[in-house]
Amino acid sequence: MPKFMDVHSGFVGVTADELNAAHDADLKIEGEEGVHFASAWLDPVAGKVFCLSTGPNREAVMRIHERAGHPTTEVYEIASEV
Amino acid sequence: MPKFMDVHSGFVGVTADELNAAHDADLKIEGEEGVHFASAWLDPVAGKVFCLSTGPNREAVMRIHERAGHPTTEVYEIASEV
Numbered sequence: 001m002p003k004f005m006d007v008h009s010g011f012v013g014v015t016a017d018e019l020n021a022a023h024d025a026d027l028k029i030e031g032e033e034g035v036h037f038a039s040a041w042l043d044p045v046a047g048k049v050f051c052l053s054t055g056p057n058r059e060a061v062m063r064i065h066e067r068a069g070h071p072t073t074e075v076y077e078i079a080s081e082v
Numbered sequence: 083m084p085k086f087m088d089v090h091s092g093f094v095g096v097t098a099d100e101l102n103a104a105h106d107a108d109l110k111i112e113g114e115e116g117v118h119f120a121s122a123w124l125d126p127v128a129g130k131v132f133c134l135s136t137g138p139n140r141e142a143v144m145r146i147h148e149r150a151g152h153p154t155t156e157v158y159e160i161a162s163e164v
Contacts, residue, residue: 005123005132007089016162023164041087041134043158050087050132050158052123076125076132080098082105 001054004061006075012047019049025068026051033060083136086143088157094129101131107150108133115142 019042026037035055042049049070055061058075065071101124108119117137124131131152137143140157147153 003123005125005130019162020164040164041085041158041160042162043087044161046158048087048158076123076128076130078123079126080101080124082098082102082122 002057003078003081004051004053004055004058004075005078006051006053006061006065006072008049008051008065008070008072008074010047011042011049012044014042014044014047014049016042022049022068022070025070026064029067030055030064033064035060035064037064084139085160085163086133086135086137086140086157087160088133088135088143088147088154090131090133090147090152090154090156092129093124093131094126096124096126096129096131098124104131104150104152107152108146111149112137112146115146117142117146119146 023040037053039052061075105122119135121134135143143157
């Protein structure tokens with residue numbers, strides 16, 4: 001299953017609770033697209049969130065994030081990791 | 083120990099072997115700054131690499147990447163993860 005890293009911008013001042021709530025919103029519907037969001041990392045000063053996921057394709061990842069209320073078009077397919 | 087996500091751009095067409103070699107170059111000297119690069123993810127189509135690390139501060143992460151031959155100023159300090 002392909003793996004993806006996606007990036008959200010503009011999340012300045014977001015709290016850990018808000019990150020958890022956003023992640024839970026993804027988890028609640030991700031199965032409908034065969035996606036799974038494994039991890040998310042937040043920098044609330046720069047306003048960046050990085051999400052690591054698996055899924056069938058970039059579009060499926062984008063659809064879940066959009067339906068969960070935090071759309072992004074910055075989704076990268078991971079070919080290699082170390 | 084603070085955790086960081088950093089982003090490299092312009093790595094279009096980089097191979098898995100080249101990613102491994104770049105990561106090894108970091109590992110070889112990271113101890114001198116108290117940094118550890120835990121994981122790196124490559125999208126060779128978009129030319130992006132994401133590195134997850136721990137270290138004392140952003141500057142230490144930047145110095146190791148620069149000395150290893152792949153500088154970036156895009157280093158985000160992670161306040162929360164899920």
